[in-house]
Amino acid sequence: MKYLSGKExxxxxxxxxxxxxxxxGSSCLRTKCGSVIVKDIEVIGYGFNSPPGNKRLEKCLKDDLPDGFKSDKTCCIHAEERAIMLALRKDPQGITLLGSRLYFIRLDExxxxxxxGKPYCTICSKMALDVGISEFTLWHEEGICVYGTEEYNQLSFGYKR
Structure with missing residues (x-):
């Protein structure tokens, strides 16, 4: 990982x-997140978190999950997933994703x-790794940090709440 400086x-x-x-654009009742995927200074994908089809729910499904629920604990498609899916719709072979950088941000109320926080989403880290995204970018208190996608994936699997 590295913190960016200067022009970068x-x-x-x-x-x-x-x-x-x-x-x-998110319709999530809990938090709004956004992602953009960039290659050679061109945005090739973007997405926000929300339920499938960007449907609006009356209540967050997360509120009713039983203790010990083992899958993804959100009813939303993640912003990163949506950005990757959009990029793949534009380029079904996924060539443009190879060597790209993903940026992720979360908004408050x-x-x-x-x-x-620390990298923790194994769903998105695995998907980014699988399609050839090279870097994952987060905005930490210390600055904007770029992780190699392999490193991000490993850190995600090591995360404990």
Whole structure:
């Protein structure tokens, strides 16, 4: 992992700002997240979290999950998943995803960007790794941090709440 500086940091801030704009499309009742996938300074995919079909729910399904539920504990498609699916719709062979960088941001209740915690989503880390995304970018309190996707995946599997 590395924290960005200089021109690369400024460029990353712009993509994080774009991911925040995308996050506003979310219909999730708990939190709004956005992702953009970039290759050679071109956005090739973007997505926000929300239930399948961007349906609006009256109540979050997470509230009714039984203790010990073993699968993904959200009713939403993740922002990263949506961004990858959009990129694959544009390029079904996935060639443009190879060597790309994914940016992820979460918004608070007021729509402001929030700092990310440690990498923890194995669903998204595995999918990003499988389609050839090279880097995963989060905005930490210390700055904008880029992880190699393999490293991000390993950290995700080591995360404990």
């Amino acid at each position: 940091k400024e460029e990353a801030k712009n993509f994080m700002d774009l991911a925040a704009i995308v996050a506003n 007021k729509g402001e960007k929030t700092f990310a």
